[in-house]
Amino acid sequence: MNRRAFVLGAAGLAATMRPTRARAVPAPGLQRLALTNAHTGESFSGPYRDAKGPIASAMDDLSVFLRDFHCGEMIVIDVALLDFLVSVMEAAGAPRATVLSAYRTPETNAMLARTTFGVAEHSQHMYGRAIDFTLPVRLEETMLTARAMKRGGIGWYPQSNFIHLDSGPVRNWTLEGHGFQKLLLDLQRLIAQGGLGINGRGDLVTRKTGEKLSASARLAMHRLIARAAAAANLP
Numbered sequence: 001m002n003r004r005a006f007v008l009g010a011a012g013l014a015a016t017m018r019p020t021r022a023r024a025v026p027a028p029g030l031q032r033l034a035l036t037n038a039h040t041g042e043s044f045s046g047p048y049r050d051a052k053g054p055i056a057s058a059m060d061d062l063s064v065f066l067r068d069f070h071c072g073e074m075i076v077i078d079v080a081l082l083d084f085l086v087s088v089m090e091a092a093g094a095p096r097a098t099v100l101s102a103y104r105t106p107e108t109n110a111m112l113a114r115t116t117f118g119v120a121e122h123s124q125h126m127y128g129r130a131i132d133f134t135l136p137v138r139l140e141e142t143m144l145t146a147r148a149m150k151r152g153g154i155g156w157y158p159q160s161n162f163i164h165l166d167s168g169p170v171r172n173w174t175l176e177g178h179g180f181q182k183l184l185l186d187l188q189r190l191i192a193q194g195g196l197g198i199n200g201r202g203d204l205v206t207r208k209t210g211e212k213l214s215a216s217a218r219l220a221m222h223r224l225i226a227r228a229a230a231a232a233n234l235p
Contacts, residue, residue, distance in 0.1 A: 033086060034095055044062060088149070
């Protein structure tokens, strides 16, 4: 890996939709990647798999490159995620992508879930199966191309100008500014009605008992987020 300065701010977000089965893709031959990490300034450029399969040394380098930048912890990155990313980049004609978020420890994911709307409790980021990235051009067209491949989850964040891509179940979502505003208003209304509160750790709790929301209540919150995502698609 080579280091170079690169600064880019973006929010790492995720949301969940009803999954379907991912489309099977034949194992490719030689595959290369060129990536820049927006937070560390590091870069990766070179092959990561050949006709025999993943190249061990390159996969080790990618585990370091795509580590949780909050704490430095690493995980084995799913090669199917990398293959998916290469296919998307090739379709877009993009020689290099900028990575905004990849692996997250459960602790990092929990922290983001407390401070950021739309972060999934069991995010694919925690398993080395997700990456948030941006390209210099054609980002919306790239998102549509990726969704058409039906090889995993694709989240589109037009306000923050990035795409979430993962090798999990096939699902699509869009979140942008006015969708978040609707979600905030709905949450404020729920809290104002007296049924919900927020404890010192930032968790949503019931006012009567101070306990965290039940599974059914959390499901309702996910539905609220889904409605915000739907609202973001309105003109």
